[in-house]
Amino acid sequence: MAPARSATPLVFVTGGVVSSLGKGIAAASLAAILEARGLRVTMMKLDPYLNVDPGTMSPFQHGEVYVTDDGAETDLDLGHYERFVNTRLSGLNSITTGKIYESVIRKERRGDYLGGTVQVIPHVTDEIKRCIDAATEGFDVALVEIGGTVGDIESLPFLEAIRQLRTERGPDMAMFMHLTLIPFIAAAGELKTKPTQHSVKELRSIGIQPDVLLCRSEQPLPDGERRKIALFTNVPERAVISAIDLDNIHKIPRWLHGQQLDQLVVDQLRLGDKVKEADLSEWDAVVDAAEHPIDEVTIAVVGKYVDHKDAYKSVGEALKHGGIRQRTRVNLKWLESQDIEREGADKVLAGVDGILVPGGFGDRGFEGKVLTAQFARETKVPYFGICYGMQAAVVDVARNIAGLEGANSTENDKQSPNPVIGLITEWRTQSGDIERRDEHSDLGGSMRLGLQEQRVKPGTLAHRMYGKDVVGERHRHRYEFNNRYRTQLEQAGLVISAKSMDDLLVEMVELPQGEHPWFLACQAHPEFLSTPRGGHPLFVGFIRAARERKAGGKLLSEAAA
Known part of the structure; x- marks a missing residue:
């Protein structure tokens, strides 16, 4: 029938x-x-x-x-x-x-x-x-x-x-x-x-x-x-x-x-x-903006799967969307993070207008990502860290500003004396005491997935980008900012600009706006919510910052952005 x-x-x-x-x-x-x-x-x-x-x-x-x-x-x-x-x-x-x-x-x-x-x-x-x-x-x-x-x-x-x-x-x-x-x-x-x-x-x-x-x-x-x-x-x-x-x-x-x-x-x-x-x-x-740009920038994407760019498909598209929103051609320079470990950030990252470190898993190339975050921080190149890119930025600040020797993620070093990144079960229990994960426990049990809301701190770069107090972003990760180091890292100058709605998890970090023109990292994956017709506020802001760097630090008018 x-x-x-x-x-x-x-x-x-x-x-x-x-x-x-x-x-x-x-x-x-x-x-x-x-x-x-x-x-x-x-x-x-x-x-x-x-x-x-x-x-x-x-x-x-x-x-x-x-x-x-x-x-x-x-x-x-x-x-x-x-x-x-x-x-x-x-x-x-x-x-x-x-x-x-x-x-x-x-x-x-x-x-x-x-x-x-x-x-x-x-x-x-x-x-x-x-x-x-x-x-x-x-x-x-x-x-x-x-x-x-x-x-x-x-x-x-x-x-x-x-x-x-x-x-x-x-x-x-x-x-x-x-x-x-x-x-x-x-x-x-x-x-x-x-x-x-x-x-x-x-x-x-x-x-x-x-x-x-x-x-x-x-x-x-x-x-x-x-x-x-x-x-x-x-x-x-x-x-x-x-x-x-x-x-x-x-x-x-x-x-x-x-x-x-x-x-x-x-x-x-x-x-x-x-x-x-x-x-x-x-x-x-969208087509007209892409074909008639008024500007162009070069963005370094520093990852571990750059020979297979489909691994970062949404990241590459979101960066282009950020350019489309302001008639800017975005040239992507795909870089292997291990090359930075071997050759040095100064050589590999020379001449780029902005740096993005995307998500990933495993220890291969992680030190290159940390060096990338350090390079961007010290040279004032706009930096956008996503997921693992945020964790790399936190490790850099912990080691090189806060003086936390051996700071690392427990994903890469389970015996780190300063595990600034770890599974929630490693640093939080009912009493708030640290709890070390059994080496053979199920990692999948701690995966955080899907759209979750976060509260953005007023007066921060993140709040200026979003223009709102609460935003929702999609997540895919296991490891988190270790809350036991919040105070130390904030005292070292790291700004915690967004937290989960229950105040438990750090969602975004940045450097003070007076110290760096644009340095922001988030635990979520905002690339999943970017579209060619609407863009995403973080990607639009990042490309605008790259344009301003290329223009010698000159602030762009809203019309030009």
Whole structure:
């Protein structure tokens, strides 16, 4: 029986030929256009790996772990989604094979299947469909991206589930958009459509006929190739969309709208009574600001995964957003923190206008981050520390100003005589006495995740940036500022500019504004709340400080900022 129209219409986004074609960006761009047409849009990612979530996966292999308000550790594509649409996502919007099987096995152990044999069909596919319904309920339209490529064995349960949903709901409630590659063979001087034909053939062999083809290529798709693809794939010619390489991802909504991709979706899913003309003026303004800068700065990002920049995807994007808000081109100089240990901060960091030290885990390269914070402090270069970058700044002040010999984080030195950073269980008990953690205890038990409010101290740089007393930021970390050292470090000149609402945890630190033009570090991850249209006050302020340094310390007017 066909579902009631109250169910949310779905657009399933699949990929073929090769991975990393940009399904996430393409889906997010389409969602942005639909949102610009007045629709309430949500997005979802189905990842075929067996990990429950990417929280324990190597950044070298998987890129950054993106954290939502509810503390879910998710795929970095959810970061793309939230930067392109205004909907706040949650753990419901990120589903993995691991989560699905975990839920199915839990139900089987409880006896929910009444002793029946548990199978991929219907039990696993039913669980996938249940998760899709839970994440998309209440919206005008939802885009659901399936990770990997057609033909991957691990993706088959997801593909079977969405095939069933299309059959159950009908073509006006669920549609398929397939992203594929049209390679350009330079020796022949031709675009080749055969990989796309085979990709669609593979998709059709499992019962899915795409409604729209998004053809990724280096150059626009000629009409002849478009007709050829339409003929061999049984897709209408108007639904064969050219997705060329663009120099700015924020141009993609306008490019896809120009080919009426959004209208194809509106027509097939019968959304016409809910939509208006697309207002892409905000995206046009973002592109215009990026393409017509009035200034530029060079920002050093000092981390340990710089050879794999997806590990800092949101940081890089947030820095660019901070520049867009003031028509400034932000040139990112990715630096390995171990190089600073080997070659010295003076040499590696010479000539930059600002320094950002992002989050991370483990002792590799940590001393280079401490040296980076010290260099920024002593040379008055604007410094922005995030998570581990804040902890590095605290260690620098503890060692080099407060005179706390051997100051460190217990993450790196469990025997440190001055553990200024540690797990809460190491320095706080009911009585307030220090408590050393058992070497074999579960570190995951102390992970702080998700959106949490903090109180910002009036008169501080942080308060000037935010312009408010209470702010909310997303967290992902285990180690905290050790409260036993608050007084000593404040006496040494460190300003504690934000604390948790219960006054227990230090959330932000900075240097006195008279001693340093812009030195701020936070325990949270503000990059997760930055968008190209709105920016984030800390990133905007940091880029402005970098511009002022480049201008020889001259304060910029509000108009120029």
